Amino acid sequence: MSVNITFLVITGVLLACGFYLVLERTLTRVLLGIMLLGNGVNLLILTTGGRRGVAPLFQSGLDPEEYSDPLPQALILTAIVITFAVTAFLLAMIYRSWTLTSADELADDTEDIKVSQKTAYDEEEDSPVAEDTTEFVDEEGRPVREGEE
Amino acid sequence: MNFLDLAPLAVVLPIIGAGAAFLARQQVKTQRLITIGILCLTLSLEAGMVAAVWGGESYAIHIGGWESPFGISLMVDGFSSFMLLISTLVSLAVLLFATSQGLADGDEPGPVSVFHPAYLILLAGVSNAFLAADLFNLYVGFEILLTASYVLLTLGGTAERIRAGTTYVVVSVVSSVIFLMSIAMIYAATGTVNMADLAVKLPELDQGPQLILHVMLLIAFGIKAAVFPLSLWLPDSYPTAPAPVTAVFAGLLTKVGVYAIVRTETLLFPGGEVSAGLMAVAALTMVIGILGALAQTDFKRMLSFTLTSHIGYLIFGVAIGSPLAIAATIYYVGHHIIVQTSLFMVAGLIERRAGSSNVTKLGSLVKLSPALSILFFIPAINLGGIPPFSGFLGKFGLLHAAVQNAGPLTWVVVGAGLLTSLLTLMAIIRVWARVFWRRAADAEVPNQELVDQAASVAIENAAGGAQNPALGLKLAKELEAESLPWGMRYSTASLVIAGIALTVFAGPIFEFCERVAAELIAREPYITAILPL
Numbered sequence: 001m002s003v004n005i006t007f008l009v010i011t012g013v014l015l016a017c018g019f020y021l022v023l024e025r026t027l028t029r030v031l032l033g034i035m036l037l038g039n040g041v042n043l044l045i046l047t048t049g050g051r052r053g054v055a056p057l058f059q060s061g062l063d064p065e066e067y068s069d070p071l072p073q074a075l076i077l078t079a080i081v082i083t084f085a086v087t088a089f090l091l092a093m094i095y096r097s098w099t100l101t102s103a104d105e106l107a108d109d110t111e112d113i114k115v116s117q118k119t120a121y122d123e124e125e126d127s128p129v130a131e132d133t134t135e136f137v138d139e140e141g142r143p144v145r146e147g148e149e
Numbered sequence: 150m151n152f153l154d155l156a157p158l159a160v161v162l163p164i165i166g167a168g169a170a171f172l173a174r175q176q177v178k179t180q181r182l183i184t185i186g187i188l189c190l191t192l193s194l195e196a197g198m199v200a201a202v203w204g205g206e207s208y209a210i211h212i213g214g215w216e217s218p219f220g221i222s223l224m225v226d227g228f229s230s231f232m233l234l235i236s237t238l239v240s241l242a243v244l245l246f247a248t249s250q251g252l253a254d255g256d257e258p259g260p261v262s263v264f265h266p267a268y269l270i271l272l273a274g275v276s277n278a279f280l281a282a283d284l285f286n287l288y289v290g291f292e293i294l295l296t297a298s299y300v301l302l303t304l305g306g307t308a309e310r311i312r313a314g315t316t317y318v319v320v321s322v323v324s325s326v327i328f329l330m331s332i333a334m335i336y337a338a339t340g341t342v343n344m345a346d347l348a349v350k351l352p353e354l355d356q357g358p359q360l361i362l363h364v365m366l367l368i369a370f371g372i373k374a375a376v377f378p379l380s381l382w383l384p385d386s387y388p389t390a391p392a393p394v395t396a397v398f399a400g401l402l403t404k405v406g407v408y409a410i411v412r413t414e415t416l417l418f419p420g421g422e423v424s425a426g427l428m429a430v431a432a433l434t435m436v437i438g439i440l441g442a443l444a445q446t447d448f449k450r451m452l453s454f455t456l457t458s459h460i461g462y463l464i465f466g467v468a469i470g471s472p473l474a475i476a477a478t479i480y481y482v483g484h485h486i487i488v489q490t491s492l493f494m495v496a497g498l499i500e501r502r503a504g505s506s507n508v509t510k511l512g513s514l515v516k517l518s519p520a521l522s523i524l525f526f527i528p529a530i531n532l533g534g535i536p537p538f539s540g541f542l543g544k545f546g547l548l549h550a551a552v553q554n555a556g557p558l559t560w561v562v563v564g565a566g567l568l569t570s571l572l573t574l575m576a577i578i579r580v581w582a583r584v585f586w587r588r589a590a591d592a593e594v595p596n597q598e599l600v601d602q603a604a605s606v607a608i609e610n611a612a613g614g615a616q617n618p619a620l621g622l623k624l625a626k627e628l629e630a631e632s633l634p635w636g637m638r639y640s641t642a643s644l645v646i647a648g649i650a651l652t653v654f655a656g657p658i659f660e661f662c663e664r665v666a667a668e669l670i671a672r673e674p675y676i677t678a679i680l681p682l
Contacts, residue, residue, distance in 0.1 A: 015330075022323060030319055037326045044330060048337035072336065075285055079329060082292045086322055089299055093311060093318065100308040107312050109385055115444050137607055 007047045014040030025105050027094045034090065038083035045072045045079065153201055153208040155194060156225045159233055159276040162191050167269035174262040181248050184265045188241045188272070195237050198230040205664040207678040209282065209345075217282075217679045218343035224282035226675065227665035228479060232279045232408055235483050239400045239490045240272050242644040246494055247393035249636025250501075263300060271297035271397070278405045282679055284332050284342045287409060291328065291373065295321045298402060301394045302386065309389045317386035324372035324379075331365035338362065345679035348416050348672055363418045367427075370413065374406025376464055377434035380457040384441065387456075388449035388506075392497025395449065399456050400490035404482055407463045411478065414467050415669040427468035428558050432565040435461030439572040448506040448580060449496050455532065455573055456489050462569075465562055466547050473553070475666035477546030480659055484531075484539040484651055491528040491644040498524065498641060499584065502632050503599055508580055510596050512589035513603040518629045519622065520638060522585050527645050529581065531652075533574035539651040544570060546659070602628055 014036050021033025053068030098104060166187030173179040202208065207226040211217060247264070274294025281287040299321075303314035336342055338358055339350040351359060368379070375383040383403070387395050414421075438458025445451040463485070466478030500506040502518050515522045531538035544566065551563050583592075589599035606621045606628075613620030651658065668674045 018326075019323075022319060027315065030315075034319070034322050034326075037323070041326055041329045041333065045333040045336075048333050071342075072333075075332070075336075078285070078289065082289075082296075082325075085296060086299075086318070089296070090318060090322075093303060093314060096306050097308075097311045097315065100311060106315055109312070111388075111447060111450060112385070115446070118444070118446075137611065139611060 003050075004047055007043055011040050011043045011047065014043065027097060027104050027106060030106075031087065031090050031094060035083070035087060038079070038087075042076045042079055042083075045076050048072050151208065152197060153225050154210060156198060156208075156210055156223060156230075156280060157212065158194055159191055159198075159237075160273050160280065162187055162194070163269040163273035163276065167266040167273065170269060171263075171266040174266075177251075177262065180262065180265045181251075184244060184269060185241075185248065187269060188237060188244055191272070191276075192234075192237045192241055195230060195234045198225060199234045201225075202227050202230050203661060205668055205674075207668065207674040209679040216681060218341050218346035221286055222282040222343065222345075222679050223280040223286075224344075224675065224679065225280065226668060226678070227661065228408075228411070228669060229279045231479065231483065231661070231665065232404070233276055235486050236275050236279070236401050236404070237272065238647060239486055239644065240268070240397055242640050242647075243393050243397045243400075243490060243494065244268065245640040245643075246396070246497070246637050247391075249634045249640065250393065250497075252634065252636065264304060267297045267300040268397075270294075271301065271401075275401050275405055279408060282344050284335065284344060284347070288325070288328055288332060291405070292325060294402065294405065295325065298398060302390045302398070304391055304394065313386040313389040316382055320372060320382040320386075324369050327365060327372070328369035331362060331369060334365065335362050343679070344412070344416060345676045348676050349680070351417055352420075359418070360422060363413070363423060366413050366417070367410065367423065370406045370409040371430075372406075373403065374410055374464075375403045375457045375460055376406075376430055377437050377457070377461070380434060380438065380460070383457050384450055384453035387453045388447060392493065392500060395453075396490045396493035396497065399452070399493050400486040403456065403460055404486055407460065407482060410464070411467055411475070411669070414470065415475065416672055416675060419670070419672060421468075421470050424468045424470060425558060427464055428562045431461045431465035431468055432562045433461075434458065434464060435569040436565050439569045439576065442576045443572060443579075446507055446509050448499065448508055448584070449493070451508075451576060451580065452489070452492050452496060455576065458569055458573070459485055459489075459532075462544065462547055462566060465551070465566060468562075469547075469550050469559070470670075471550050471553065472663065472666045472670055474547060474550035475669055476659065476662040477543055477550055479662040479665055480539070480546060480655075481543035483658070484543045484648070487644060487648045487651060488528045488532050488540065491524075491641060491648060492532065494637075494641040494644065495521070495525045495528065498633055498637060501637070502629065503584075504596060507594075508583045509593040511584040511599070512587045512592045512595075513585075513599055515585040516606055516621070517589075517599065517602055517625050518633075519625060520629060521633070524638070524641050524645055525585065526581070528648055529577045530574075531648055533577045534570040535574070537652060539648060539655060542652065542655050542659070 018033045018036035018040055021029045021036065024030055049069040049072035054062065054066045056067045056070035101107065166183055170180045170183045173183060202225060205227060210223040212221045212223065271294050274290050274297060277293060278287055278290030281290050299314065299318050302317055303310050332342060335347065338354055339347060341347060341350060372379040387398055435458050438454050438461065442451045442454035442458060445454060462481055463478050466474045466481065496506050498521055502521060503511050503514065505511065531540045534540040534544050548563055548566060551559050589595060589603045606625050609624045610621030
């Protein structure tokens with residue numbers, strides 16, 4: 001199978017830029033990165049089809065070797081549609097995020113921060129145990145200890 | 150005409166249902182009826198499928214009559230139909246839970262009415278991924294379920310959910326890109342994406358390219374299955390979603406990734422070249438996941454960490470690769486889907502009953518909510534691996550398979566597995582001690598409503614005295630019935646019972662898993678079922 005080296009280089013550049021942008025915190029850049037990734041992969045699939053050929057529509061008398069491989073094209077078509085849907089969804093989500101927080105940045109998880117700031121001291125487990133831990137109460141709600149009436 | 154020819158309906162029915170449910174988006178009742186009806190229909194179909202392949206048959210369906218490897222094939226064998234049955238069972242229980250919650254809250258048609266269609270699409274994607282017999286169809290299945298999951302995760306579009314959703318969407322898209330890249334490279338190397346064809350052609354490749362393709366697929370599936378170090382997105386994004394959504398995600402989505410990993414390791418790359426790496430990853434997944442769980446104060450976050458932690462056991466089983474290990478893995482997948490989902494449903498119940506899932510705010514629930522305590526206790530100790538429950542049986546099978554031909558690394562992972570089991574128990578007991586056992590007044594941040602309710606139950610108990618000891622219990626039951634609709638309780642209970650059934654019928658189910666594992670390892674049944682010879 002012959003491979004088009006230009007395509008491969010472009011694929012590499014697109015994927016590298018895409019992954020770099022995805023690592024950003026700014027959501028629009030992440031979106032751009034995802035679009036680049038999608039295009040990069042589509043190009044990669046296209047190169048797997050091998051050399052150029054005649055459109056894969058049956059013509060009598062034509063050698064099968066002459067056709068180009070239709071499968072990668074079908075795969076790309078599916079992949080494009082999926083990327084399109086995901087991009088549209090992300091765009092809507094970014095807009096929503098911008099409306100809610102008026103920032104284009106991904107915020108930290110508040111619960112994560114709480115957990116990371118916790119000290120080794122655990123109130124429930126390390127605090128001194130109160131002497132009176134009975135669950136039995138008398139009529140007025142006072143705890144009843146052993147030996148008392 | 151074979152009964153198994155109906156298998157594509159497992160994908161088609163939910164999609165048709167989703168369309169119908171979307172058309173009926175203004176009539177909540179119709180929508181509910183459609184969704185539940187479709188799921189019941191799918192469930193009975195899949196029960197029939199499992200019965201048909203119970204003896205260990207593999208049956209391939211060629212969509213549109215196109216011969217493999219040129220057309221799209223679906224594969225019905227023991228593994229795929231078992232996964233289908235369990236996943237539909239779980240989704241039906243969660244759907245009833247969500248419906249009952251919606252009924253109680255009097256939900257009206259609005260933006261949320263997209264829940265039912267999205268839910269059915271999710272199930273269609275999951276079924277498609279299980280049935281797919283070529284890599285690209287597997288990719289499409291993944292994308293269907295992921296796109297539906299994006300919608301479900303960000304339902305309502307609150308700031309918290311959008312934040313969590315962004316991480317989830319970006320991570321999922323990146324994993325899909327990696328998967329697509331590996332498909333492209335596999336096609337370039339072999340000229341096919343049909344799995345049976347690949348099983349024949351991949352071993353003919355040189356070692357180097359084989360390893361690259363193998364590892365790329367594992368990375369793509371590893372992100373979806375939440376295997377350390379690719380698991381950290383999960384506890385970040387799951388807990389903020391609505392309780393039923395988290396429950397169904399926890400049960401199904403990661404297991405689709407695990408399913409794909411098992412197929413890759415047994416069918417496409419059976420040499421076990423990376424089993425040492427998988428073992429190391431399994432040990433890290435287990436230990437780091439469970440340590441994360443111990444650090445949490447939010448019950449749902451803690452459950453998300455145990456979820457990722459226990460994926461480690463499944464990877465461990467795949468890494469060992471012996472027939473017993475694979476059988477135990479399949480059994481453990483079934484157990485884990487049911488138990489994790491029921492625990493997340495219980496988390497939803499706790500949140501509803503007491504207003505929070507943060508353990509620092511809870512207490513007294515064993516007195517205030519006796520039924521809820523039982524619903525929590527059974528799956529919880531099941532997860533912790535206490536005999537005689539299915540969690541113990543699955544872990545026992547895995548560890549038994551591990552020590553049969555153990556090297557030093559395997560022993561380390563066995564140790565990690567036992568440690569994780571113990572720490573899971575500890576995490577669970579801490580929740581039990583705080584949420585259920587202690588007095589609500591002793592909580593770090595006492596919830597006044599709970600404290601008052603606990604006091605009135607205590608007063609009822611005291612008033613009942615020796616003659617009428619159940620007076621407090623009666624009040625507690627009334628309070629419980631008030632806040633928790635019966636549908637939510639019974640749907641959770643049905644899943645808990647399914648978990649117990651997995652224990653009671655462990656004998657025949659495990660024998661079935663052993664047959665499935667033998668088939669998976671032999672590879673021959675899968676390949677000959679699809680490729681015409």
